[in-house]
Amino acid sequence: MIDLQGYGPRLIEGAGVTVQLAVLSLILAIILGLLTASAKMSRNWFLRRTATVYTTLIRGVPDLVLMMLLFFGGQIGVNAISDMLYYSYDIDLYINFNAFAAGVLTIGFIFGAYMGETFRGAFMAVDNGQIEAGKAYGMSSSLVFRRIRFPQMMRHALPGLSNNWMVLLKTTALVSVIGLTDMVRVAAEASRATHEPFTFLLPVAVAYLLIASVSEWIFARLQKHYDIGFGGQ
Amino acid sequence: MLDISTWFNDLLAGNVIFTADTLGYYWEGLVTTTQLVFLSLIAGLILAVPLAIMRSSKHKWISLPVYLYTYVFRGTPLLIQLYIIYYGVVFIDGIQESFLWPVLREAFYPALIAFTLNTAAYTTEIFRGAIKSTAQGEIEAARAYGMSQNLMMRRIILPSAFRRALPAYGNEVIFMLHASAIASVVTLMDLTGAARFVYARYYAPFEAFLFVAAIYLCLTFAILFFFRYLEKKLLAHLRPQDA
Numbered sequence: 001m002i003d004l005q006g007y008g009p010r011l012i013e014g015a016g017v018t019v020q021l022a023v024l025s026l027i028l029a030i031i032l033g034l035l036t037a038s039a040k041m042s043r044n045w046f047l048r049r050t051a052t053v054y055t056t057l058i059r060g061v062p063d064l065v066l067m068m069l070l071f072f073g074g075q076i077g078v079n080a081i082s083d084m085l086y087y088s089y090d091i092d093l094y095i096n097f098n099a100f101a102a103g104v105l106t107i108g109f110i111f112g113a114y115m116g117e118t119f120r121g122a123f124m125a126v127d128n129g130q131i132e133a134g135k136a137y138g139m140s141s142s143l144v145f146r147r148i149r150f151p152q153m154m155r156h157a158l159p160g161l162s163n164n165w166m167v168l169l170k171t172t173a174l175v176s177v178i179g180l181t182d183m184v185r186v187a188a189e190a191s192r193a194t195h196e197p198f199t200f201l202l203p204v205a206v207a208y209l210l211i212a213s214v215s216e217w218i219f220a221r222l223q224k225h226y227d228i229g230f231g232g233q
Numbered sequence: 234m235l236d237i238s239t240w241f242n243d244l245l246a247g248n249v250i251f252t253a254d255t256l257g258y259y260w261e262g263l264v265t266t267t268q269l270v271f272l273s274l275i276a277g278l279i280l281a282v283p284l285a286i287m288r289s290s291k292h293k294w295i296s297l298p299v300y301l302y303t304y305v306f307r308g309t310p311l312l313i314q315l316y317i318i319y320y321g322v323v324f325i326d327g328i329q330e331s332f333l334w335p336v337l338r339e340a341f342y343p344a345l346i347a348f349t350l351n352t353a354a355y356t357t358e359i360f361r362g363a364i365k366s367t368a369q370g371e372i373e374a375a376r377a378y379g380m381s382q383n384l385m386m387r388r389i390i391l392p393s394a395f396r397r398a399l400p401a402y403g404n405e406v407i408f409m410l411h412a413s414a415i416a417s418v419v420t421l422m423d424l425t426g427a428a429r430f431v432y433a434r435y436y437a438p439f440e441a442f443l444f445v446a447a448i449y450l451c452l453t454f455a456i457l458f459f460f461r462y463l464e465k466k467l468l469a470h471l472r473p474q475d476a
Binding site for chain 1: 309310312313314317411415432438443445446449450453
């Protein structure tokens with residue numbers, strides 16, 4: 001077995017941070033993506049415009065730059081707000097801008113833009129007759145969404161979703177740069193301290209491949225579930 | 234004349250971005266980023282063509298190693314790849330005595346190697362998809378003309394595959410531009426590195442990072458328009474005909 005020189009527990013903790021970060025960002029990204037997709041398909045001009053500006057800006061700027069903007073700028077922004085609260089309303093509130101929250105927010109925000117595109121395409125692929133049939137049954141629009149649009153949309157969205165997830169997973173490595181102790185940061189620190197980069201970096205690379213393989217299996221199961229009633233494919 | 238210059242000085246006083254110093258840092262960053270991205274894309278492209286041909290080979294023992302390479306490089310974060318090469322290059326036996334050492338000691342070359350290997354993996358898969366989707370009729374026609382496997386690859390499959398790969402390759406170029414931001418992690422002064430430096434020096438995160446974001450946005454759009462133009466030229470035969 002590889003000698004991890006006592007870094008083993010910290011590496012496993014780091015892997016936990018990576019997974020938590022990735023899953024929480026994915027949830028945020030899916031919510032933002034659904035909102036963006038609805039905004040893009042809405043009849044409201046302003047909503048459509050806002051969604052387009054959001055997706056264009058986010059996809060034109062590197063993740064790391066956005067992350068640094070939010071992380072380094074976030075504390076100053078939060079301080080400015082709490083200063084304002086203190087001087088104007090005498091509310092003494094210190095908010096610590098947490099690196100984990102910054103990571104989840106930025107990654108969720110970035111991938112919300114990509115998810116928006118995925119979901120928009122998937123929503124448009126749902127046959128309009130299905131929605132009309134739901135309305136004919138007297139379903140409310142939220143019930144139509146829950147029972148008809150969403151389940152059928154997921155079938156088309158899953159391949160794109162799984163792609164985005166794989167990219168998101170790899171993007172989480174960037175949080176090590178802004179000071180979060182995910183597994184990449186632990187491995188980088190350990191390699192610098194022990195001068196044995198391969199001992200720590202290679203297992204982390206394998207861990208990423210492992211997470212990717214497990215999620216591939218989960219997505220295959222999900223695809224099977226949402227394909228029910230569509231005769232294979 | 235003097236009036237204008239004092240007015241200009243007043244305007245510029247108090248801002249940290251539009252000074253000769255900082256603009257100089259950003260300019261140097263732009264040069265480094267461009268060099269890194271451009272060189273790694275060229276090298277990656279050169280590597281990807283033979284790899285894609287190998288990857289679409291019918292023989293398992295040719296295609297499998299290439300598949301493993303693309304699987305590993307596409308499945309792990311670029312940051313890890315960069316760290317492995319950056320920290321690991323010192324430990325190659327005898328590297329410090331070899332003539333390569335003065336070159337590899339700089340952060341630029343490990344970064345260039347990591348980026349090249351990464352983009353080559355993605356490009357290989359893009360090309361492989363394009364090669365696989367060659368119309369069967371074209372291949373049969375080439376065979377019927379008595380073309381050898383090589384000639385068919387050169388004259389029929391590759392030219393049309395390159396065209397089909399163009400939109401996906403455009404995305405890869407933009408992806409590479411954005412991924413190059415992590416070069417700043419290994420002390421390189423690329424665009425992001427310059428922004429970090431300006432931030433640290435003036436403690437002005439919003440100005441420093443928003444300005445660099447604007448530069449990246451412009452570069453992204455430039456690449457986007459360039460590829461749109463290329464697609465218009467090279468894929469003209471696929472567009473619906475005007476009546």
